[in-house]
Amino acid sequence: MARQPDGPPPPPTVQKLRLRYTKRGPLRFASHRDLARALERALRRAQVPMAFSAGFSPHPKISYMGAAPTGAASEAEYVEIGLSARCDPEAVRVALDASLPPGIDVLECVEAGEGTGGLAERLDATRWRIDLAGVDPAELGDAVAALLAADVVTVAKKTKNGPRDIDARAAVVSASVSEGAGCAILHVVVRQLTPTVRPDDVLAALAAVADLHPPLPPRAVREAQGRLDDSGEVADPLAQDREAGSRCQGEPQPV
Amino acid sequence: MTVESLYPRLEPLLAQVQKPIQYVGGELNAQTKPWDDVAVHWALMYPDAYEVGLPNQGLMILYEVLNERADALAERTYAVWPDLAGLMRANGVGQFTLENHRPVHDFDFLGVSFATELGYTNLLDALDLAGVPLHAVDRDESHPVVVAGGHAAFNPEPVSDFVDCAVLGDGEQVVGDMTDVHSAWTAAGRPGGRTELLARLSRVEGVYVPQFYAVSYLPDGTIAAFTPTRDDVPTTIAKRTVMDLDEWPYPKQPLVPLAESVHERMSVEIFRGCTRGCRFCQAGMITRPVRERTITGIGSMVDAGLKATGYEEVGLLSLSSADHSEIGQLAKELADRYEGTNTGLSLPSTRVDAFNVTLANELSRNGRRSGLTFAPEGGSERIRRVINKTVSKEDLVRTVTTAYANGWRQVKLYFMCGLPTETDEDVLEIAELAVEVIRAGREAAGNKDIRCTVSIGGFVPKPHTPFQWASQASAETIDHRLRVLRDAINADRRIGRSIGLRYHDGKPGVIEGLLSRGDRRVGRVIERVWRDGGHFDGWSEHFSYDRWATAAAEELAPFGVDLAWYTTRERGEHEVLPWDHLESGLDKEWLWDDWQEALNEDEVADCRWTPCYDCGVCPTMGTEIQIGPTGRSLIPLTPIGAGPRPGVTAQVDVDVEASVADPVHTH
Known part of the structure; x- marks a missing residue:
């Protein structure tokens, strides 16, 4: 005892x-x-x-x-x-x-x-907004289309036990592009799997499928977190x- | 003058570095003021990583004292890790303060607190990053006045090329005097330029301006004389002493970082100074006399600090906390006050004394019971007489056993190695002691679930102590003694597995020794090491002994001296020491006599309880011992964390009103 x-x-x-x-x-x-x-x-x-x-x-x-x-x-x-x-x-x-x-x-x-x-x-997905300064929205649009068209996109993720290959595509539920002031904005809904696919991994996937390399560090904001509803949205x-x-x-x- | 924030240019770099939170500021209780509202701007630096520097009490005290003035502001800056420093250099971003990311270059003063000499290379790194010339003589009116403070400033000679001033002693009042001088000089239209400003500062008590003093050397390499080069500066510089600590209840609003720091607690300094007379202890020598904060003064600082921070633990800080004249009552009444609040109270390492176990029991009543730490410092009774920290082996074993019997599972013992007159036998007694402690402890605790950690460091002789003349043990000697100690502890695994041994190799201590007792010629070594890539010397992954040894050999050769000359060489009675013109108040003859008594293994008693032994401090400085007991006691109050209680809803309502009236989170 x-x-x-x-x-x-x-x-x-x-x-x-x-x-x-x-x-x-x-x-x-x-x-x-x-x-x-x-x-x-x-x-x-x-x-x-x-x-x-x-x-x-x-x-x-x-x-x-x-x-x-x-x-x-x-x-x-x-x-x-x-x-x-x-x-x-x-x-x-x-x-x-x-x-x-x-x-x-x-x-x-x-x-x-x-x-x-x-x-x-109830927290199984995130809606991210990722501002990519210096990136052309059209170029980002092409890259996102290429990502969504792929079945599997393997990226190397840094973990405590060294780099580990994960499939970043599987976690991506939806993705779209809009234009901001001097930047392209990526809207992406990501399922929270294990290991977690984070904004960095999504960007690594875009680099892998479309050779997209933002010139400045990206800025990601988690806009919502919750359960994926039937329409693919993140519920409160x-x-x-x-x-x-x-x-x-x-x-x-x-x- | 407009000072722009560097943050917009810094922010993209932060995404690429380790622990970026340490560079963004925003700590609870951080203070900001508009630049143009004040006449004098201080950047306060702790020359080590944020996690080490943030909890520093001295810096927090001066930060508040300066910011309370209407005509001054103070912001903080810390050493920048190499990953970010490299990016800052590549992108032309200068050393910045955390409050508003203002460039350090634009401040009027850069005050740097040196708790240890191993921060010197980080000073050079910060100056370089700030765009401030490394050498004081190359600076002009557009550059900050670089001020060194802290215990290491009692011998600032090794950094005398790089600092404009060194401040000796307590900083609370002198920073105000320096602010007054600066603002008067500015108001008068900056007459005489930077040189006149420094001359005026040199006449402030406690301020030393090295560039106004010339040093000459004898053929054997020792110092011939220190001579002022102006007739309007003092020949010797005396330290400052703050009397009546209750009048200086700082920090009132301790800083609370978001990032992890080395001390996850708040501290209240319960007294300053120490007259125990441990001969190795520079802090105990240069901070005399003892000045106690009263029990009620401490009580209100603990209460206010906990409310301002949300910390769960309070450290009752001083050089020997169990010696406070009201400590027993203080421990009991604080423990009563915080009963049931999950608030821990703790003392730093204490002398070996059964009373201290009782104290620790009392203090840990409400919080987490971590380990107990004692500091016998010397392994044998003989060496403990040499260092004047006398405790018998029997008392030591009995005290530690009492701790185990009272339910403490983990006891840590601090020792030093390489003390004057020490032999292998003195150090080997540490092993015997630890074995005996575990044997007796297992019996007292009734099980084998106890541990003893022996933490041992190499001794470095320090200025303004009786050991300032001593030969420092070589790195080889230290390493040899640590090896025999380790072997002795491991000889019996049945006992040895309950004993942990923590130690560092002897090499960093040699460099610390060079910097501690060095003179102006050592400045070239520091600069060379920094130019060769040296910084963060307090971190084993960054410290390079070879880099220091090479720099010392090459830079000191033209003067006919070397590393050994500064470290292992014993000094003679009449040698002019590099800090002789800097007064801690200790009479040099008394120090020499105490050194001789050490060699004779004679002890000296504490002057708080026995007649004055004429160390010289009180009469020279016009100070006196201030101790209690006051006869007062702590009044009951409702402490923070004492929930649930009837006031919960009301308390929350008050905050509702406050946040409605003053919408926060908008800036």
Whole structure:
């Protein structure tokens, strides 16, 4: 039997909140670990009554999922937190948002709907917008057509255990091109498979099929994350929680 | 003057480097001010990687002190890793500050805090990246005044070609005096140019301007004399001392980075200075006298700091924290206050004393119980008398055993190797000690689930200490002693597997020794090493002993001296030392007598509890020991993290109002 600390166990989780937050501006250079640290400290400063794990090293109950890569901005990062006292989700959102640095903005906070299942299972695709400065939209259009026409496009992905060949094409659900100020914009919906196909891998695939090499570093923004619906769009992953909330809950109880 | 942000040109480069978050700023509690609103602009640099430099207390203190002035601003800059530095050079992007990515070149002062001499090459790298001439004499009014501070500034001679000023002692007040001088000189229309500005700065107490002093040498290579080259500068320069720490409760708003740093906690300095008299310890010698913060002053800094940061751990910082006159009460009352909040309190390494185990038990009541660290420093009782850190072997084993009996699983012991008069036998006693500690510890804990880590470093003699005359042990000697120690620990695997040994080879210590006790001639070696690609010398993957050894041999040969002359050579009583004109307040005769007493294995007591032993600091500097107890105690308050409590909803409501009135996240 493992040793246990003296004293009573920590208070249980009585409420789960699901949050959508952003990674904007210079903070796109934050890694998922940087974000986790910032979030945990902000929760303490905002005095959100977190539930903690038991044991000698108690940790606040936070589930991270599907983090955007370092360097990519995001409008749709998700996290679930466990509270030891019930709180008004909107009040938590506002307090936490005020406590986080500019660029990490908490856009939504909803109570996890009972019986709606895990949030992670609802995050199986991302809609990316990738700005490619100095690239001609027509050239990008041709490259995207070539990518979509291919069955398999193998690219070398850097992993902890060295480069590994993956098929970037299989993850691409849809892709289109538009024109921005001095840049071509790639809109692409990518399935979140293992290993993850990231914007860099999509661009590597375009280089492989059409020899497309943007002259400047690309800028990617995750615009939405969620489940692929039947029309190939990315659905709002918090919709079920919101519906469950309006269906079966009255006013949130103040603590 | 308009100063443009370098960020638009930096940003495309960040996508190509490791850990880009360290270059974007935006830390919690970072401060920004409009450039044109103030007269004097300070760039504060810690000359190492961001992850090491950000938690530095000294820099954080000066950052706040300067930014609180209406007429000054301070921004921070750190050493840039080679991957980004290469891209910056290729794209013509200069060294920048983090707050607004302003070019360091455009600031009035560049203040660099040297905790260790191994940051010198990074200073040159930053100057070069900033477009500031390496040599002070080549700079003009358009360049910042380069100021060295920190403990290494007590012998700035090796970097005297590259810095305009060195500041001795506590920085809180002197940075204000320097700001006043600069703004008066600017307001008067910059009379006399840069030279006049430096002359005015040299008359500020604690400020040393090396270019106004000439050095002459004797035929044997030692120094003949230091002579001022102007008649309006002082012949000796005395350190600054801040009295009454409660009046300086900085940092009030500790910086919290997004990136990972080496200290994931906030720190509160509970006292400054130390009079234990450990003879190897430069910090304990140059920061005298002891000045305590009061228990209530500490309590309010801990409270305010936790609220401002969201950290889960507070380190109670000082050179010997268990010596605070109110430490027992402080530990108990802080632990009471943070009961049930998952807030950890910790002390840095402590002296070997059973009382310190009690303290650690108390402090760890609410937080995570990590390891306990003791610093006996010397392996044998004999060598501990030499260094004046006396503890008997029995007491040591008993203390560590008590820790295991109290549920601590991991004990770390700090030692040094290469101390004056040391033999192999002294170092081998570390192995005996560790074995005994594990044997007794297993018995006390009732199981084998305990560990002892022996961490051992090579001793480097430092200026302004009784060991400043000592011969430094060679790298070969250090490596040999570490080898015999390792073999002795591994001799019995049944015990040895519970003992970890952490050590570094002796070579970096030799270079640190050259830079610590070096004179102006060593500047050529530093510059040569940097030109040959040297930087980040505190990092083993970047440090190259061969590069330093080659540079030292070639650059020092014309002067008839070499690496060994600066390191393994024992100095004589009457030799003029490169830092003799820089006053820490310690009487040189007292230091010499203490050195002789060390060789005789005689101890000296702490002057806080025994009569003054005339080290010289208080009368020379006009200071005095400031210790408690004050008789006060911490009043109860609602600490951060003390949820759930009735106020939760109200608390959140307050924040709602605040964010409605002041929409954040718009800039």
